[in-house]
Amino acid sequence: MTLNSIFSPLAGVIFLFLLAGCQTAPESLQGTGDLGVIVERATGSLALANTSQQQIVDQVEGLGDLSHASVKFSRDARYAFVFGRDGGLSKVDLLTGEITARILQSGNSIGGAISQDGQLVAVANYEPGGVKLFSSDNLELVADIPATWTDENGDQQRSKVVGLVDAPGNRFVYSLFDAGEIHVVDMNGATPELTRFTDVGKNPYDALIDPSGRYYIAGLFGEDGLTLLDLWHTEAGVQHILTDYGRGEERLPVYKMPHLEGWAMAGDEAWLPAVGRHEILIANKEDWALTGRIPVQGQPIFVMSRPDQHQVWVSFAHPDNDVVQVIDTETRAIVTTLSPGKAVLHMEFTPRGEHVWISARDSNRVTVYDTHTLQEVKRLESESPSGIFFTDRAHRIGL
């Protein structure tokens, strides 16, 4: 055999074929700033979305029980960390559509957070109650912090953990549902440093942190009002706010507790969903007094601010969950009521707010709206879509 025989016509074809394969590599490079995921709860899958193309570009299966699942993103906006209800924690590569790591880290979990430096992923667990911290690189366990508390009989108990968020200074903040406590974990040192706030109110069920990472607010299931912790002044302890917004009024049956992570700020005011009422509450950020109530068409679930804070978009609980209402934050008037489909579960704004993506679970549909014209831009098919999360969250405190 000679060298000439290698470069025969047929070998040449193979050579070119292989070269062509290599040459597609630069084509497959892409930025990750306009990517996102849609949780498909019925099938335990993630639809991968591109907000520039306004399309679903891939699907990732095998993520377990994704009812009530939430998602955080790695610092480089390449990986999604998916927190399943079954205690599953998965790391999904948005560029290849592969699950690069997956663990079952508890029996029952409810969301997570990623540290300010991007190195730690934290998971809030119901059973056994506590927080586990993992390396965002390979999901190896870094710390296991049981949510312990002492009951009225002096016995040590464990509590379900809810409302877990990241805070500046590589801290995590979360609430103990059974204990009525808020815990702050500082991960700056060699070992976790825990600060407890007790008697914060009966059964905190969810919480939020404001975009600056200063105010942690927990909603209470067991009593009216909310609990506020000012992380710039932890020495002052917690403060109860909006405690009497429902006094003297009849509370409707609550089909679904509002989500709090959709903190809506408009100027100096915070817009919050009222529990068991057809209204939005407005509190000023100075002293957290109630400064307004806006009647809406059902019990609000998500109350979310368009990035420019000129509109607040509201989704609702069953049986009024087939519409979304848009409120002008300045006039406080409802400017439109949209019908994105049956069982609207979540909304996500594109980073600068020109569009919003809305999932309608029972219509198997995600609808994209232009937030300026309030017109529909696109309909995308998706199997029982729920949460929608875009990668710019990687760069926001508390998201």
Add this chain to the structure above:
Amino acid sequence: MTLNSIFSPLAGVIFLFLLAGCQTAPESLQGTGDLGVIVERATGSLALANTSQQQIVDQVEGLGDLSHASVKFSRDARYAFVFGRDGGLSKVDLLTGEITARILQSGNSIGGAISQDGQLVAVANYEPGGVKLFSSDNLELVADIPATWTDENGDQQRSKVVGLVDAPGNRFVYSLFDAGEIHVVDMNGATPELTRFTDVGKNPYDALIDPSGRYYIAGLFGEDGLTLLDLWHTEAGVQHILTDYGRGEERLPVYKMPHLEGWAMAGDEAWLPAVGRHEILIANKEDWALTGRIPVQGQPIFVMSRPDQHQVWVSFAHPDNDVVQVIDTETRAIVTTLSPGKAVLHMEFTPRGEHVWISARDSNRVTVYDTHTLQEVKRLESESPSGIFFTDRAHRIGL
């Protein structure tokens, strides 16, 4: 020749070699959420930075005159648009380090902006005065808007354009230095729709827009104070603010006008650099009255808020430009004075604010600080570094 001879040992080696070449492709995939660029003005190059690795990973040359250059990012956070002083507009691929498009679009330009939907890149030109809009895809000209105005003799003139920013609703806002006007261009329709605000003050020299995209504020070179345009209420026209902060005091020689794009918000207050004075001005966002002044060690140039708004970082004009001062926004005390090197030109916070990168031109150095401990984390060598820009700007209004 037979097929067997193709799969001879030597051909097999080539085959494997080519396969190996292909297999490295997935390794080269990377997220773009933790990337950024450093402008190297003396060499007309960009250093490409990775904020997770805290390293400079590549260098891109051939970008022309980069004195006073600024950078915007594409919607997918893959491309940097570089606005050179010589009218050069370059599109740089952060993943390959290649210049994918470059044009000389005017004789003399001063910064640019990218539209809310990411499709348009706008450039502010001194000569000939006006704004040009290009497709962000291939830098093809979409619109050329001369900055015309009518002088006191009724003659049509063209003005230098400064303070160009993007605003929600696919608008651009900019100021006409010679005319004392602010123009708003709405790009929602088929053709640009222009709204003029005249008599806004003498010689606006730079401007900013707040993070919600509502307030456009231009600094005035020809008189004291600033001009405010509330984009939610353009019908109300402009308002002069902080007009008398220097009344009755002697103004120092101004070596360099402050930059305004580093808008610092802390709670409900805006922190701004005073012109020709060793102080920071604080105005409340309610009525824009002056509520405080903080003495600092020199004439402030950049006044920038850490993303959690708990600190404001200040750089200075010659001859006091070898230090940076850090102010606690709550106590208003200077908490530290750092020495990052000679001729500090710019600062950029990592998206969630755990670090800040500071360029010191005459020390050929970028220093990374931990904003929590205020300790130096890393020193990076860079040739005459000036502006530093990270890709999370792609997702922020006005950046």
